[in-house]
Amino acid sequence: xxxxxxxPSRVICKSGTSVKIECRSLDFQATTMFWYRQFPKQSxxxxxTSNEGSKATYEQGVEKDKFLINHASLxxxxxxxxxxxxxxxxxxxxxxxxxxxxEKLFFGSGTQLSVL
Amino acid sequence: xxxxxxxxxxxxxHEGDTVTLNCSYEVTNFRSLLWYKQEKKAPTFLFMLTxxxxxxxxxxxxxxxxxxxxxxxxxxxxxQTGDSAIYLCAVDSWGKFQFGAGxxxxxxx
Numbered sequence: 001x002x003x004x005x006x007x008p009s010r011v012i013c014k015s016g017t018s019v020k021i022e023c024r025s026l027d028f029q030a031t032t033m034f035w036y037r038q039f040p041k042q043s044x045x046x047x048x049t050s051n052e053g054s055k056a057t058y059e060q061g062v063e064k065d066k067f068l069i070n071h072a073s074l075x076x077x078x079x080x081x082x083x084x085x086x087x088x089x090x091x092x093x094x095x096x097x098x099x100x101x102x103e104k105l106f107f108g109s110g111t112q113l114s115v116l
Numbered sequence: 117x118x119x120x121x122x123x124x125x126x127x128x129x130h131e132g133d134t135v136t137l138n139c140s141y142e143v144t145n146f147r148s149l150l151w152y153k154q155e156k157k158a159p160t161f162l163f164m165l166t167x168x169x170x171x172x173x174x175x176x177x178x179x180x181x182x183x184x185x186x187x188x189x190x191x192x193x194x195x196q197t198g199d200s201a202i203y204l205c206a207v208d209s210w211g212k213f214q215f216g217a218g219x220x221x222x223x224x225x
Contacts, residue, residue: 004158006158009157032211034213036215041220042217043204043215043216043217043218044159044204044215045215046212046213046214046215049211049212091157093157093158093159097211104150104161104164105150105161105206105213106161107152107158107159107160108158109157109158110157110158
């Protein structure tokens with residue numbers, strides 16, 4: 001099956017710092033990657049859709065300047081949480097589709113962000 | 117507004133029991149419904165359903181879709197402790213996925 005690698009798996013940072021999370025498709029090219037946020041015992045909430053070579057499409061209510069997404073290549077998308085605050089603490093997870101129709105998603109292992 | 121609703125939110129069963137998970141949806145531009153198993157962190161793919169009435173099976177797991185009544189069920193027979201996880205249902209609206217809240221299944225020895 002397709003493999004999506006996400007790094008780091010856990011990060012603790014001070015309030016006001018920026019944190020970068022990487023999502024890589026290891027054995028396929030991902031035209032589209034998706035970024036989700038998940039609170040404990042809640043569902044995955046789509047934050048943005050990342051397309052290679054173009055600007056990400058953000059969901060309503062997600063701050064573009066707060067959550068910077070870069071999809072510079074067909075195998076790498078990054079999410080940068082800028083000027084992190086405690087309320088940004090959450091589980092962030094990426095997914096990628098290996099087909100143009102985005103029919104099936106493969107997920108990264110997620111990143112648990114804790115902002116002190 | 118599109119929505120995906122899963123029920124129950126959680127359940128506890130004994131090993132060997134059968135569980136049935138429900139997922140109902142209201143979305144525009146439906147393409148497929150997918151089931152994922154989330155243990156610890158990353159969801160893993162179970163099934164993708166696009167047509168009504170065709171049961172998909174994988175070992176002790178099976179799933180079926182009803183596009184008229186807008187729901188799907190996921191069955192797990194002869195449950196094992198390794199089946200303990202959150203089961204997520206997602207509906208694909210042509211590349212945009214909306215997830216349900218998940219059903220937490222706990223299988224006790």
